[in-house]
Amino acid sequence: MPASSFVSQRLAPFGTTIFTEMTRLATEHGAVNLAQGFPDFDGPELAKEAAIAAIRAGRNQYARMLGDPALNQAIAARWQRTTGQVIDPDAQVTVTSGCTEAIPAAMLGLINPGERVVLFEPYYDSYRACVSLAGAVPVFVTLRPRGDGSGFEFDPDELRRVMQTRPRAIVVNTPHNPTGKVYSREELSLIASLCIEHGVLAITDEVYSELVYEPDQPHISLATLPGMAERTITLNSLGKSFSLTGWKIGWAIAPAELTRCVRAAHQFLTFATCTPMQLGAAAILTEGDGYVRSLVADYRRRRDFLSAALSGLGMRVYQPAGSYFIMADHSALGFADDVAFCRHLTEHIKVAAIPPSVFYDNPEHGRRFARFAFCKKDQTLEEAVRRLGALRR
């Protein structure tokens, strides 16, 4: 949808996000919504009880700008458990209102107008808008499907070329939305060596870090590679790992010097994040490993179920190793492009998916794909698959 003519030049190209548009269309047509990536089941009781207790205990005023001490500590402790790195909870962790706020806080705090920022496409749409808000210039490296259907990869030479232009920062999203790609150690090592060689900062978005399904493709934080802790801002959030997307609790982990820059922006974006939800978040980050294990087992099963169904309909599925999205190539079904396919799905088949061409600088690269979210109840996915059967006719 085009933006209003009053909208500022920096935001005019972006219009209304595709998620808002597809969710509106899904509601209008009574479609099963596999478009927007939020669970249709509730998050863990432990988190809810802790947040309710915090509200009852009168923890209802502004939180500390950098985050409630309990949450900063829980995030630092979790980071130490998963990466082995010891960090200072007050000097290196900033709590934000979802990863959605951490992205502009990092970009506005660290990137100057006119500087280049490397994005892998397809990209999560807020990256490009936030690069624009910072007055910076995006440069792209394309993730292309491998010929054997095993996933997506980038051309190392293409990356080398853009890194030689001395960008200020590179954004890495692993596990990746929308492809489900989990960057390998080899790929991250190349990114790291180019960052070090050319003096580039890394902003990594790891909101799907817990949602990985293949033992031989584990999630690796770029900040754990040699020489990277000092130049990486790692972003994460509670929403995906704990099925609490509506809480909007996120964070940025970075060395103290870079953290000061992130906070320079955060203090003017939201200043502080909802106090009682931070306390609920602290509780589940500390005690929620069992919840994550069973969620991952459920998601692996749901991924396999939906992938098999989409393949059975003649789509080529690029099996995601992480995240809760499946990219499927619909070209065998005879639609003009991804928008035509997703519109038909929503309006006539009554299942909504996302047309991913909007996540590319060159939309041509995304025309043959559709993105399906499988973070839904078994019954929801079963109903979606039943409806998708009509594509055969």
Ligand SMILES: Cc1ncc(COP(=O)(O)O)c(C=O)c1O
């Ligand atoms: C890659 C990526 N980053 C960030 C976000 C936003 O995270 P949050 O809900 O914590 O704001 C999303 C949500 O879909 C996402 O897919």
